[in-house]
Amino acid sequence: MSGLRTxxxxxxxxxxxxxxxxxxxxxxxxxxxxxxxxxxxxxVNAVLTARVQLAQQLAKQNTAPQTLLRRVETRGVQGSxxxxxxxxxxxxxxxxxxxxxxxxxxxxxxxxxxxAKLTLTADESLIAAAEQSLRWVLLATGVGALVVAAVALLxxxxxxxxxLDAMTRLARSIVSGGRGGRLAPEKxxxxxxxxxxxxxxxxxxxxxxxxxxRESEERTRRFVADAAHELRTPLAGVQxxxxxxxxxxxxxxxxxxxxxxxxVVRESQRAGRLVADLLDLARLDAGAELDxxxxxxxxxxxxxxxxxxxTTPDVTVEVTGPDTVVVGDRARLTQILANLAGNAVRAMxxxxxxTLEVTADGFTVxxxxxxxxxxxxxxxFDRLVRLDAAREQGGSGLGLPxxxxxxxxxxxxxxxxxxxxxxxxxxxxxLPPA
Numbered sequence: 001m002s003g004l005r006t007x008x009x010x011x012x013x014x015x016x017x018x019x020x021x022x023x024x025x026x027x028x029x030x031x032x033x034x035x036x037x038x039x040x041x042x043x044v045n046a047v048l049t050a051r052v053q054l055a056q057q058l059a060k061q062n063t064a065p066q067t068l069l070r071r072v073e074t075r076g077v078q079g080s081x082x083x084x085x086x087x088x089x090x091x092x093x094x095x096x097x098x099x100x101x102x103x104x105x106x107x108x109x110x111x112x113x114x115x116a117k118l119t120l121t122a123d124e125s126l127i128a129a130a131e132q133s134l135r136w137v138l139l140a141t142g143v144g145a146l147v148v149a150a151v152a153l154l155x156x157x158x159x160x161x162x163x164l165d166a167m168t169r170l171a172r173s174i175v176s177g178g179r180g181g182r183l184a185p186e187k188x189x190x191x192x193x194x195x196x197x198x199x200x201x202x203x204x205x206x207x208x209x210x211x212x213x214r215e216s217e218e219r220t221r222r223f224v225a226d227a228a229h230e231l232r233t234p235l236a237g238v239q240x241x242x243x244x245x246x247x248x249x250x251x252x253x254x255x256x257x258x259x260x261x262x263x264v265v266r267e268s269q270r271a272g273r274l275v276a277d278l279l280d281l282a283r284l285d286a287g288a289e290l291d292x293x294x295x296x297x298x299x300x301x302x303x304x305x306x307x308x309x310x311t312t313p314d315v316t317v318e319v320t321g322p323d324t325v326v327v328g329d330r331a332r333l334t335q336i337l338a339n340l341a342g343n344a345v346r347a348m349x350x351x352x353x354x355t356l357e358v359t360a361d362g363f364t365v366x367x368x369x370x371x372x373x374x375x376x377x378x379x380x381f382d383r384l385v386r387l388d389a390a391r392e393q394g395g396s397g398l399g400l401p402x403x404x405x406x407x408x409x410x411x412x413x414x415x416x417x418x419x420x421x422x423x424x425x426x427x428x429x430x431l432p433p434a
């Protein structure tokens with residue numbers, strides 16, 4: 001593919017206009033020359049016709065031939081008269097190289113002139129000289145007009161293309177690292193105005209993309225740092241417990257060994273859960289693929305309630321709502337419900353009432369814990385953000401953002417609100433019905 005032709009726009013516009021102007025001047029010159037020559041020929045013909053008519057009148061008035069010839073002749077017009085008896089009066093007195101035009105007429109009148117032959121000759125040399133002078137005037141005028149037009153065009157094109165120069169300067173400043181500059185056209189309906197608006201829009205999009213990229217990079221850097229910090233704690237626990245096991249003397253009581261082994265397993269499981277959560281977040285960022293099928297939400301809620309009763313018997317679990325069936329990924333919906341229930345149990349410190357309510361397009365999870373302050377109800381869905389109560393219970397700070405991510409992947413949404421009797425309520429809505 002050939003590259004864009006980038007010849008000087010000023011030069012191209014100037015040359016194009018001058019060529020068009022030259023063609024127009026040539027056309028005008030040809031028209032003027034043709035019109036002048038045609039009109040001059042008409043004038044000569046008119047003069048010769050008028051002289052012939054005068055000669056006819058003088059002949060009828062019995063004017064003497066010599067007098068008739070003298071009165072018919074005028075400036076640039078010579079005449080000759082051949083009488084009936086063969087006598088020739090007058091004759092060509094024009095230069096040999098003169099351009100001439102002749103007319104002949106037969107006169108009628110008294111016997112001495114009746115049947116005489118009149119020849120009138122017009123000299124067109126004056127007309128030819130006038131034509132030549134006119135052509136030189138047209139040529140000089142045309143050349144002068146082209147010179148003046150060229151100078152005027154250079155100035156006019158420079159002024160007309162000033163907005164393009166402004167665009168070029170702004171583009172160079174953007175390439176050099178400058179930001180924030182805009183063309184801000186006064187009129188957006190003109191060609192240059194529309195181009196300037198499009199240019200400003202492109203700069204807005206560019207700077208917006210740069211800001212988004214920087215913010216994304218900053219979030220990624222912060223997330224990686226926080227994730228590394230979160231992983232360091234369970235890994236340090238595993239390392240400390242493993243080193244303690246290795247340093248135990250042979251006579252160490254079995255109970256103490258089992259306690260250290262349990263600590264290793266617990267910290268390993270904690271690290272494994274954190275890694276699994278990080279993988280879930282990575283899948284969400286890449287666009288989670290869901291295995292969609294009809295899912296009975298009340299069945300999921302009942303299974304989750306049974307699990308909570310087994311693991312935390314001091315929590316009272318209630319399941320309410322209709323037998324709603326939606327289209328979704330059963331495993332991911334179970335994960336959302338488990339994350340919300342686990343978050344509620346930690347917030348209640350293992351004691352209280354947990355209500356799982358199935359709705360027409362989702363479910364709600366309500367607890368009787370300390371609740372979530374208003375300013376924190378949106379922030380808790382950020383990654384690795386935990387409230388003090390949850391932090392004391394060992395939450396990773398990833399369960400809620402994972403739950404919201406999978407809820408939105410289903411086409412729904414998840415948010416937090418205050419429960420009527422105190423505590424927090426997490427509401428999932430927008431799941432497509434089966």
